[in-house]
Amino acid sequence: MKKRALFSVSDKSGVVALARRVAAMGYEIISTGGTQSALEAGGVECVNISRITGFPECLDGRLKTLHPVVHGGILAMRRNIDHMAQMELLSIEPIDIVVINLYPFKQTVLREGVLLEEAIENIDIGGPAMLRSAAKNWEDVLVVVCPSDYEYVAEHLEEGTVTPDIRFALAAKVFEHTAHYDALIAEYLRRKTGTDYPDLLTLTFEKHQVLRYGENPHQSAVFYREAGASGGSLALAEQLHGKELSLCNIHDAHGAATLLKEFSEPCAVAVKHANPCGVGVGNTICEAYIRAFEVDPVSIFGGVVALNRLCEKTVAEEMKKTLLDVIIAPGFTDEALEILTAKKNVRLLSLETISEPIGEYAMDLKKVDGGLLVQSIDRAVGTDRQEVTAAVPTESQYRDLDLAWKVCKHVKSNAVVLAKDGRIVGIGPGQVSRVGALEVAIRHAGEKAAGAVAASDAFFPFPDCVHKAHEAGITAIIQPGGSLRDGESVAACNQCGIAMVFTGVRHFSH
Numbered sequence: 001m002k003k004r005a006l007f008s009v010s011d012k013s014g015v016v017a018l019a020r021r022v023a024a025m026g027y028e029i030i031s032t033g034g035t036q037s038a039l040e041a042g043g044v045e046c047v048n049i050s051r052i053t054g055f056p057e058c059l060d061g062r063l064k065t066l067h068p069v070v071h072g073g074i075l076a077m078r079r080n081i082d083h084m085a086q087m088e089l090l091s092i093e094p095i096d097i098v099v100i101n102l103y104p105f106k107q108t109v110l111r112e113g114v115l116l117e118e119a120i121e122n123i124d125i126g127g128p129a130m131l132r133s134a135a136k137n138w139e140d141v142l143v144v145v146c147p148s149d150y151e152y153v154a155e156h157l158e159e160g161t162v163t164p165d166i167r168f169a170l171a172a173k174v175f176e177h178t179a180h181y182d183a184l185i186a187e188y189l190r191r192k193t194g195t196d197y198p199d200l201l202t203l204t205f206e207k208h209q210v211l212r213y214g215e216n217p218h219q220s221a222v223f224y225r226e227a228g229a230s231g232g233s234l235a236l237a238e239q240l241h242g243k244e245l246s247l248c249n250i251h252d253a254h255g256a257a258t259l260l261k262e263f264s265e266p267c268a269v270a271v272k273h274a275n276p277c278g279v280g281v282g283n284t285i286c287e288a289y290i291r292a293f294e295v296d297p298v299s300i301f302g303g304v305v306a307l308n309r310l311c312e313k314t315v316a317e318e319m320k321k322t323l324l325d326v327i328i329a330p331g332f333t334d335e336a337l338e339i340l341t342a343k344k345n346v347r348l349l350s351l352e353t354i355s356e357p358i359g360e361y362a363m364d365l366k367k368v369d370g371g372l373l374v375q376s377i378d379r380a381v382g383t384d385r386q387e388v389t390a391a392v393p394t395e396s397q398y399r400d401l402d403l404a405w406k407v408c409k410h411v412k413s414n415a416v417v418l419a420k421d422g423r424i425v426g427i428g429p430g431q432v433s434r435v436g437a438l439e440v441a442i443r444h445a446g447e448k449a450a451g452a453v454a455a456s457d458a459f460f461p462f463p464d465c466v467h468k469a470h471e472a473g474i475t476a477i478i479q480p481g482g483s484l485r486d487g488e489s490v491a492a493c494n495q496c497g498i499a500m501v502f503t504g505v506r507h508f509s510h
Contacts, residue, residue: 005027005097007099077139098141205225243345253326268285268292285308289318297322311327320342326348426443453477477493477499
């Protein structure tokens with residue numbers, strides 16, 4: 001009985017070369033419309049699927065392979081006597097190789113302005129059905145879904161070394177592929193329905209990069225990218241220089257880039273161990289970086305720096321003075337690259353869209369043992385302010401309060417941030433008590449705490465923070481409010497002459 005191979009692909013890359021080699025091994029090539037045209041143009045003789053089924057393609061191509069002759073030829077177990085007897089009775093011939101990839105649903109829906117009708121027409125039905133049939137019968141049918149596997153498969157076929165392990169691995173890849181495909185469809189349709197939290201949530205990601213290591217060198221790690229990553233997503237950054245990224249590099253770069261989006265003016269953000277250790281805004285990106293560096297010159301060592309303006313010569317000369325693990329910017333001038341690439345280990349990432357906002361459909365995901373926590377992105381700004389003390393912030397104090405509040409939103413809780421004269425001067429991150437966070441911020445600010453303003457990511461449960469702030473010379477405080485004991489903190493502020501403003505918005509970050 002003649003061996004047969006079925007080819008039906010949307011992505012035609014490499015398919016002619018594979019089909020030639022398969023045909024040269026004595027396989028009869030069965031194909032569908034567009035694939036048949038491509039193969040015959042490449043000199044490969046084909047049999048159209050309609051000649052096999054005895055039924056024409058119809059419904060604008062929606063129906064062509066969903067036929068017992070096709071699926072019977074794929075699903076029949078060769079060692080099952082009953083199966084083979086039924087095949088003979090029904091005049092069904094086995095199909096031994098299945099090479100299929102699917103309609104370009106992802107590429108279609110990622111195009112701007114695509115209509116629902118076009119997206120629907122790019123949902124493949126016959127392709128996944130044949131792939132799943134072939135993968136289910138992996139012991140008898142060799143199934144190939146990825147063009148990147150064509151050369152590997154052809155070599156093993158020619159050498160006669162297609163082992164059960166190879167067949168099984170290719171079959172497993174099929175189910176990963178179809179699950180990914182269906183998850184993309186489900187996500188697209190879920191967005192169309194406006195459902196944020198469905199009863200069944202299936203997420204899909206694409207392997208983007210093997211990382212140098214995880215949080216520690218003894219941990220392996222991989223960076224998986226969302227299939228529809230767009231806009232200012234860190235997953236779209238291009239590495240221009242430096243050794244491989246680690247998990248911590250990417251995590252910190254994400255934190256820096258996310259905070260950077262709060263500012264339209266030239267801004268530099270330094271992050272170390274998931275917390276901002278320096279934030280600066282200025283008239284130029286160099287001035288912004290210098291101000292970020294001055295917040296905490298010690299902690300920035302070995303950290304990640306993100307810029308929202310082109311990295312040019314002057315800022316590159318400043319950054320080369322300290323050890324930085326990662327620098328990410330919308331781009332780098334040739335002069336800046338020459339300066340920074342002199343340090344062989346610093347990772348330089350270019351992300352032209354770094355300032356673009358987080359995507360409309362983005363969600364915040366946190367993995368816990370046995371489950372996944374899903375929440376909306378914290379997009380609140382807290383502009384509905386309530387002045388609750390006798391002292392009212394001045395215009396310049398409000399500018400500093402705004403600056404501190406934006407930064408505080410991105411500092412791990414409990415968090416307190418100090419600002420003065422348009423600069424961040426102290427950051428107190430990740431403490432188990434609010435007064436502890438304030439003490440850390442004051443210690444970092446040193447003498448600059450006098451005359452500064454403070455932002456707290458959540459309310460003051462006790463007036464002790466107000467008294468600590470007064471001792472350090474802090475003149476105004478912005479915080480969410482909402483404590484049962486707010487009155488005590490307000491009274492303490494009035495006693496100390498400190499202005500306090502409530503935002504009504506909390507910014508816990510864990």
